Amino acid sequence: MRVPFNVPLEKAKVAMLPKFNGDLPVARINYFAIFELCTQLFEQVAVEALGVELNPVTGIVGDGLVMLDMFLGHLGENSRDDRKRRRLLSISKRGSGEGILF
Amino acid sequence: MHEGLSPCSGIGTVTMLLHFYNAIRQLDPSTQGVKLLDQLCQVFKDPLFLGTLPTENFSSHFHRVWELTSALNQIQISRAQCHSRNQSHRTKALLGKSLHGFPCLGLLVYLAIKPRMTFGLTSILAKMLDDIPQSSLVTWRPK
Numbered sequence: 512m513r514v515p516f517n518v519p520l521e522k523a524k525v526a527m528l529p530k531f532n533g534d535l536p537v538a539r540i541n542y543f544a545i546f547e548l549c550t551q552l553f554e555q556v557a558v559e560a561l562g563v564e565l566n567p568v569t570g571i572v573g574d575g576l577v578m579l580d581m582f583l584g585h586l587g588e589n590s591r592d593d594r595k596r597r598r599l600l601s602i603s604k605r606g607s608g609e610g611i612l613f
Numbered sequence: 614m615h616e617g618l619s620p621c622s623g624i625g626t627v628t629m630l631l632h633f634y635n636a637i638r639q640l641d642p643s644t645q646g647v648k649l650l651d652q653l654c655q656v657f658k659d660p661l662f663l664g665t666l667p668t669e670n671f672s673s674h675f676h677r678v679w680e681l682t683s684a685l686n687q688i689q690i691s692r693a694q695c696h697s698r699n700q701s702h703r704t705k706a707l708l709g710k711s712l713h714g715f716p717c718l719g720l721l722v723y724l725a726i727k728p729r730m731t732f733g734l735t736s737i738l739a740k741m742l743d744d745i746p747q748s749s750l751v752t753w754r755p756k
Contacts, residue, residue, distance in 0.1 A: 537656060542621050545653065549626040576625060579633050584672040586636050591669075 553579070621657070625679055628661050632678070635662070636671040 530538040553575030557563050563571050621627040634650045654666065663681075667674040
């Protein structure tokens with residue numbers, strides 16, 4: 512049975528249009544900008560937290576990434592029970608005006 | 614789209630940031646959220662969170678996703694992980710130097726007591742978002 516060429520095209524259109532016009536239009540997102548934002552953020556973290564200098568050759572993104580990885584491990588370890596969780600929250604609320612996390 | 618998704622899911626920076634943000638939100642729900650990161654969590658829920666946002670064991674979830682994406686995109690990720698592993702040693706050395714003899718007190722305590730440290734991710738993010746026009750980041754606005 513021969514199917515008109517416009518039939519699969521219409522099905523593809525119905526499937527693809529939500530990616531452009533739906534509630535979550537993933538096809539219209541600038542992923543490079545998101546990647547660039549995260550890269551700059553990790554550079555900022557490395558500079559602020561570790562005191563390293565920007566290096567255009569080797570880059571310092573890995574420093575920030577590894578540091579947050581260790582930080583994430585600490586968060587997990589300190590949130591296993593209520594006592595540790597309370598201590599974690601009390602630590603996070605200290606600092607200069609705002610919490611160290613947010 | 615796929616060219617842009619590849620570095621996002623592959624290198625690990627977006628994965629790390631979103632997992633870290635989710636961990637903070639899960640541990641302290643009273644923290645003020647960042648709308649953009651909330652939206653990114655929804656956008657990347659399937660590829661970077663494997664369908665559900667983790668509520669515990671955040672580090673292992675992150676490593677599981679990272680290894681999975683590395684299997685999907687072997688060349689790029691193995692290079693990134695090698696780079697990360699090489700830098701891991703250097704970062705730990707830098708941290709050790711910064712801790713000034715506070716052995717294993719924990720990174721959290723270090724961050725809390727360090728005077729000049731205002732490690733508020735929100736403030737860093739706000740600064741970054743000021744630099745980067747929203748229009749160039751995402752070409753849509755939520756309704």
